[in-house]
């Protein structure tokens with residue numbers, strides 16, 4: 419964020435803290451339960467959000483060198499990411515053009531060509547069909563150029579590999595991020611390395627998991643055994659940028675800024691900054707590292723989360739190893755507290771106890787996020 423925004427946000431939080439007042443929306447709202455459980459709504463979200471909008475598929479370091487590759491899954495499709503000899507990233511549907519077998523079964527590696535495990539059709543890492551066993555007899559007039567791998571629009575930007583499954587659109591991540599593009603560049607993901615990554619399959623709708631990060635109302639109670647003591651009760655603020663949200667979750671030490679000259683204010687030292695990039699990635703930025711939370715919706719009541727701690731490359735040293743390890747484990751411990759609530763909310767939906775879920779005026783970011791979902795699937 420630019421310096422004037424940083425100062426404006428700190429001033430806002432100091433003001434709220436002094437008044438002991440939370441950041442409030444106009445009204446509290448209610449969300450119908452079906453948005454978290456309906457297969458029909460989930461199908462629309464998959465079609466119009468997960469399979470349409472640009473999203474992050476991997477950190478750039480997942481393709482560390484020319485000829486490296488990695489596979490991932492988006493909207494139920496297996497995706498093959500490659501880096502070619504010149505260093506450019508590519509994305510393809512990981513499906514053979516002969517009879518549709520999965521082309522690459524492995525997760526990652528380094529190779530120039532990919533041979534289908536079924537009949538051996540072979541593709542280059544730029545997607546060209548370069549080998550067809552018995553082509554002359556079996557496929558006499560086959561046009562190899564028409565049967566390359568199906569390319570998925572892909573762009574490397576700000577240290578991340580982004581793609582969109584909408585093959586009709588030109589991908590433009592700077593435009594997609596809008597006013598948050600500067601924040602994403604300032605995060606300097608390209609100067610960070612993945613320290614550790616864990617995967618959780620959670621029995622909850624993906625939106626419940628996003629919502630869990632958008633308010634500080636639950637900190638004092640839900641995180642009583644972990645982070646509650648570090649944060650003032652129920653104090654956070656947020657701003658929306660297109661469909662993306664930047665939330666500020668100040669720590670108790672935010673108060674120290676009031677006694678310091680403004681030119682020494684630094685928000686990252688006194689607040690967690692949470693970027694919720696619509697639709698699937700959240701970044702929890704802390705003073706010296708950040709966490710990438712990637713949500714992959716698997717079904718109306720099931721979501722895969724990848725939880726990755728990224729640390730500055732210059733500090734990813736043996737001497738700091740224990741420190742980063744403790745940070746990563748503490749993050750997981752805290753998030754696991756959230757995930758337990760998410761699973762309980764999901765299982766409570768069918769109980770008949772509630773017709774709606776209720777979002778208070780200090781939970782306004784949750785309502786905004788849900789309106790962006792509505793807007794995207796309308």
Ligand code: FES
Nearest residue numbers: 514516517534537
């Ligand atoms: S399905 Fe891939 S070569 Fe036959």
Ligand SMILES: [Fe+2]
Nearest residue numbers: 630636641756
């Ligand atoms: Fe939480």
